[in-house]
Every structure is written in C-alpha cells, then in structure tokens.
Amino acid sequence: QTPVFNDVPPTHPHFRFVQKHAELSVTQGCGNGRFCPDQILTRGELAALLARAGARVTPAANLYPPAIQYFQDVSQAAPFFAPIQKMRQWGIANGCDTVNYCPNESVTRAQIAVMIVRALLTPY
Secondary structure, eight states, rough: OOOOSSSSSSSSHHHHHOOOOOOOOTTOOOBTTBOTOOOOHHHHHHHHHHHHHHHHHTOOOOOOOOOOOOTTTTOSSSSSSHHHHHHHTSSSSOOOSOOOOOTTBBBBHHHHHHHHHHHHOOOO
C-alpha cells in the first residue's frame, strides 16, 4: 500500500492506523505531505479529530456549532471553534475548568483515553 504521508512509511508501527485516519478523512496530516506522528496534540486539535471521526459515524452529523458559546476562551473566530463546540454538545469533551476549554494546552494520554471512550459510547 502506498503511504499517504511521507513520514509514515509501511514499516512504521502505526502505519495502518494512520492510513485509515486519512482514508476516513479524520486527518489531513500536519502539512507538506506529512503526518507528524510524534507531534504532541493540543486540546483543540484533538477536538477536531474526534469531531471529524464522530461526523463520519453519522454522515448527517455536521460540525456547525450550536448557537451558544460554551467556553469563554474559544471565540467563534478561533480555528477549532466548531469542533470544540461539537465535542461539548455531544458530551465528549468538557473544559479544563468550568468556563474555559484551554484549546492550546497539550493533552495527556489519560485525557485522550477519556475522550475516546466517551466518543465510542456516544450515540450520534
């Protein structure tokens, strides 16, 4: 199989998963034909990935945000506004406190585990 990303060759231990992400349109990589497999994600980037994966589960689902703004630190002009809103609307991702999402903070593997399990158990 021809690699979608030039930094994830068929010999990479996660090759088939990265390829599937691209096939399902969950990711477009990090630019310039790369996936950046060792890059740390931000909470905003993770929300975008999970929202795209969730929208894929139910094709009728879309990323148009609800009318209310859930978090004070994520304006409608923010690059990940729509997926962050969708993650909150679906009940998959809460904020880093009661009023903020902290979209630029890194996510830990434990936080990712919580969001993935919630995403898998959420009926879309």
